[in-house]
Every structure is written in C-alpha cells, then in structure tokens.
Amino acid sequence: MGLLYIVSTPIGNLQDLSYRSVNILKSVDFIITENIHHTKILLKNFSIINKIYSLNKINEKKNTIKYIKKLKKGYNIALVSKAGTPLINDPGFLLVKKSHKKNIRVVPIPGPCAAIAALCASGIKTSSFCYEGFLSSNKNFKKKKIKKIKKEKRTIIFYESPKRLIQTLKILSQEIEPTRKITIARELTKIWEQIITGTMQEIFLFFKKNVNLRKGEIVIILEGSKIYQKKKITxxxxxxxxxxxxxxxxxxxxxxxxxxxxxxxxxxxxxxxxxxxxxxxx
Structure with a gap:
C-alpha cells in the first residue's frame, strides 16, 4: 500500500510552505491538485519537479477511483489544493474517505489554513468554534442560514466573497445584536493583510463607508451568542x-x-x- 499525504500549501506568503511539505512534494510518485496551473507555479518557486494530475469537483468521483488503484499498488501520492489546507472547502474528501475504507494510510502535513489563521488573530473566543464555509450567494438562502445559526454559542467562522461582503454584513446586522463582536480578516499573509475586530454595528458601518477595502479573500469570525433568554420582544x-x-x-x-x-x-x-x-x- 502507498501513502496518501494531505499537504497544506501557502494561502499567500510562499515562505509559509514548510520544509517537510517541500520534501514530501519532491519525494512522492506524483501530486494531485484542484488547480494544475496554480500548483505548477508553486512547485517552480521551490524547484520541485514532479508529475501533477487533476482532482477537482468535476472529476472527483471518476479520478478518486483511479487514484485509489494507484495507492493500492504502492504509489505514494500528495494531495494539495489551490491554497491552504486541502478538503477545507476544497475537493479531496471522497479520496480520503475511500482511502480509509481500503486501509490506505492518510498522512496529514499541517500548514496554512485561512480559517484558523483568522480565528487565532481575531481576539474572539478560540476554545470552542464551528466552521460554516462559504455562505450561499442567494440572499434568501443566506438569510435563512444566518437565522438558523444566530443562537450558536460557539464562535462561528465563514468565508465570503468580497462582492457579497456588504450584503452579508447587512443581513448579519439585521439578525445579530449590534453589540456582538465580529472580525473581518482579508488578504491573510499577503501584502495588504488586514484584520479588523469590532462590534457588529461598528464593522458594518466601517465597510459600508470604505468601499475600497471590500477586496481580496475574506474570512468572517463571529462571536457566539451570549443571549440565553428565549422570551420574545413584541x-x-x-x-x-x-x-x-x-x-x-x-x-x-x-x-x-x-x-x-x-x-x-x-x-x-x-x-x-x-x-x-x-x-x-x-
């Protein structure tokens, strides 16, 4: 049996790629990725020469079967995503799940993850949290989701598109008490990195005024609910x-x-x- 390595890659700053990750990417039989072009650029920066194959949302079912066969034959494979830790809003879950079923060893190579990086720097409670990924692009579905989780007592982590940031903050401000803490972390590890923490009211008004700052990859960290009273205000x-x-x-x-x-x-x-x-x- 071969080994399946889950290799985390930089989310911006290339210096975040670990020595261990570089060695694994050099030594495996081949690398699979959701974005071959992007991964080629990364490998070139570290003088890594290896074969690269695809695993994305379109071909995941078909290619997973192919890679499982390779692993069973003794091939060592590294799975990477476009950026960050694989499987976090990226393809790969099916491959890992089937690997376990076939008794193929899965080896995680820790590294960058935007959600965890933002959480650690937010100043919001880190001992208990949940991850919700990207909110729906559909306004009504997004509103339903926020209504569903607004009483969640754990810290909540979202990803959001810069184009939809102000819409999301507006819905949050309508559903979430304005004194609750929220952090917007954008362009993490990059030149224009920015981490802003404040109340729901402060953050909404800040981004409403600063149109130019609604750019880049965005992580939202929302403080958990502290409201335990269920009585409604009529x-x-x-x-x-x-x-x-x-x-x-x-x-x-x-x-x-x-x-x-x-x-x-x-x-x-x-x-x-x-x-x-x-x-x-x-």
Whole structure:
C-alpha cells in the first residue's frame, strides 16, 4: 500500500510552505491538485519537479477511483489544493474517505489554513468554534442560514466573497445584536493583510463607508451568542420602550422594562439597541 499525504500549501506568503511539505512534494510518485496551473507555479518557486494530475469537483468521483488503484499498488501520492489546507472547502474528501475504507494510510502535513489563521488573530473566543464555509450567494438562502445559526454559542467562522461582503454584513446586522463582536480578516499573509475586530454595528458601518477595502479573500469570525433568554420582544413592548426612552434615559428605560416584563437586562439591552441601530441605518 502507498501513502496518501494531505499537504497544506501557502494561502499567500510562499515562505509559509514548510520544509517537510517541500520534501514530501519532491519525494512522492506524483501530486494531485484542484488547480494544475496554480500548483505548477508553486512547485517552480521551490524547484520541485514532479508529475501533477487533476482532482477537482468535476472529476472527483471518476479520478478518486483511479487514484485509489494507484495507492493500492504502492504509489505514494500528495494531495494539495489551490491554497491552504486541502478538503477545507476544497475537493479531496471522497479520496480520503475511500482511502480509509481500503486501509490506505492518510498522512496529514499541517500548514496554512485561512480559517484558523483568522480565528487565532481575531481576539474572539478560540476554545470552542464551528466552521460554516462559504455562505450561499442567494440572499434568501443566506438569510435563512444566518437565522438558523444566530443562537450558536460557539464562535462561528465563514468565508465570503468580497462582492457579497456588504450584503452579508447587512443581513448579519439585521439578525445579530449590534453589540456582538465580529472580525473581518482579508488578504491573510499577503501584502495588504488586514484584520479588523469590532462590534457588529461598528464593522458594518466601517465597510459600508470604505468601499475600497471590500477586496481580496475574506474570512468572517463571529462571536457566539451570549443571549440565553428565549422570551420574545413584541411590537407592543417596542412601542412602550420608545415612549419611555423619549422621556427618560436609555438605561433607565431598560431598567423599567426589565421590572415590568421580567426579561434579562442584557437580552433586553441587545434587542433594543439593535432596534435603534436598524432604524438609524434605514
């Protein structure tokens, strides 16, 4: 039996390719990748000469069978993606799954991963998190997804296209309390790398104003929900709050509403500040 190496490659800065990765890419019988042209450029930079074959979303089922046969014959194969860690939003899962079924050893070669790099630098809780990949390009599907996971207590990681960033931030600001922390990490490890952390309100307004910064590969890190109160804020409660806050301070209005309805202060505060923020944006 051969070995299947899962080799992580740079997401921007070529110096992030490890010595071990270089040695594996040089020594295997051949390399499989989702993007042959891009991988050729990478190999050339490190003077790596090897055969390269394709494994992408179109040919994954067909080619997986072919590569499994090669592995069973004793060939050693390295799997790489266009950038970062293979299988994270990239082809390869079927190959790894079938390798395990055929008792073929799978060897991970750790390295760059945009999701983990962004999480570590975000300043948002890292001890418990979930990865959601790319949100749907369809606005309605995206909204449904965000509604579904907005009560998730773990830190949430998304990837997003720069063209859809402002749309996504707008939907998030409509569904997520504006005081929740969020990080936008763009162009990680590259010259124009930028990592911005703030409240949902601050980040949405920042990118709404700075059109030129909606560029590059983007990772979104969203703080998990801290709201445990399930009681809903009714339209009547909102009207009462508006009347109170027009006569007395915002904080005192919160205290009175808390006493009347028995709702947790933090929950009520987040809901009312969200309502105030959305009215200002509209």
């Amino acid at each position: 339209q009547n409660m909102k009207k009462i709050f508006q009347i109170l806050s027009s006569e007395i301070s915002f904080s005192n209005s919160i205290k009175i509403m808390q006493k009347i309805y028995g709702i947790k202060k933090n929950f009520l505060y987040n809901k009312m500040i969200q309502e105030k923020f959305l009215n200002e944006v509209d």
